Amino acid sequence: MEYITLKNSDLTVSRLCMGGCPMGGYGWGAVQEDELIEAVHTALEQGVNFFDTADTYGLGQSEKTLGKALGERRKDVVVATKFGVRIVGGKTIYDNSPEWISEACEASLRRLGTDYIDLYQVHYRDDVTPISAVVEALDRLKKKGYIRYYGLSNIHNEDIAELMPYVGKFVSFQDEYSLACRKNETDMFNISDKIRVNPLTWGSLGQGILTGKYTKDNVNFKSDDRRSRDIYVNFHGDKLMKNLEIVEVMKQIAAKYDKPVSAVAIRFILDYLPESAVLCGAKRPDQVLGNVEGADWKLDADDLRILDEASR
Template sequence: MLYRTLGGTGIEVSAYCLGTMMFGSVGNPDHAESVRVIHAALDAGINFVDTADMYSAGESETIVGKALKGRRDDVVLATKVHFPMGEGPNRGGNSRRWIVKEVEESLRRLGTDWIDLYQVHRPDHTTDIEETLSALTDLVRAGKVRAFGCSTFPAEEIVESHVVAERRGLGRFRTEQPPYSILARGIERAVLPTCRRYGMGVLTWSPLASGFLTGKYRKGGAIDLTSGR
């Protein structure tokens, strides 16, 4: 297995990362089967697992936590925060209020004391980036998070985050997770050069274009619009 350093953090991760968006009620409700998939990936040398609080409303994190019992020290665990979790106007976003609350819920579901990579799932234009970075920096200082990153941020907002981090003495985004495949190469224009400029690691989502590149869809065949993976 090929391993690479994650965005200047010193953390070594496998070139392949196991995504778990479809673990749980949205994709595969069979927890035992999902656990077997995770174990097979770990046995093959993959040490990087990515999930999010909103995947199947927390169920994916719970499954990942079950699978990593007894193997947590060998795994680089990534999850995310941003999308709404339940009812209420403050149960989502990138505010300090939500981040410090939701990280505790993710830790509980994952059955762990720390998260290796905590990612902001999307930009939040109602919250100052300084507030978001300050909250994430405090989580690192508290030992609950090892490093933090962003996902699907445009280049200009990545630049802004680094300028603010340097000006205010805060931690900075170490990774960006954009959509990227041979069919969707828009990030090559600005996002990838920006990540290179700041030494950020790049994790990609939907590298197989939601299954299109696997041969899943056939000419003239029916398309299930609810099945994106």
């Protein structure tokens, strides 16, 4: 396994991070808690020490499952979770108010079964609360010992000016990035450089389209799978066809290195985005084992270029 130390921190994390969205259960088809727990244990055995979740995944179920799975191993890992998304009256709202940050943090601590969170992240900005108020609230949580460090998610170039006075405060940021989604690439390079934070990628396998197991004939997901919805563009229309073209290129490269297709998707990010960590969700141990094959090797320059060009 490969490791990096997140900037402005002493958090040494595996460059492969186990994403916790599937642990929430909702929208992921058939999900079994015992398999999820076994998947976490498999990740630990493979050297993964970085686990990311959010209070909104399964309305807290993901945090509960992760805490249960880690058990006494909690002290050996870096746990990251997020705040800022609430369900009020059946509607999803963004809330970065200091009051909600404090309330959300205490609730996450209870669900995770821990007395501290290593990395507490703003899931989405609410476009109301000044970043100064967010930082002050997070610093109060640090002083209480509830959190060790804090980070950002889903920010873009237009947010840089507001964040510049707080360079050195945040340690990381997340955004969607993969061979199937490169629209945020310029923003990610700029934010990494100017705010001096490590990039963490979500959607790294394109919600599964980059695993190589799908064709245009087997993407008719049931209604309990979020990918059945048009908003998950990777599995619909022209975007699906483009992704399948990318996957054909990936298959050739995977065969060259004797790796699964998913490992090529992960390796591209690790090689292309400096000092990054890749978030990959997993429902079962075998998926974890496939993902960890993305670590500890390199794509040569020609293959990196081929993947770069194919995914433009």
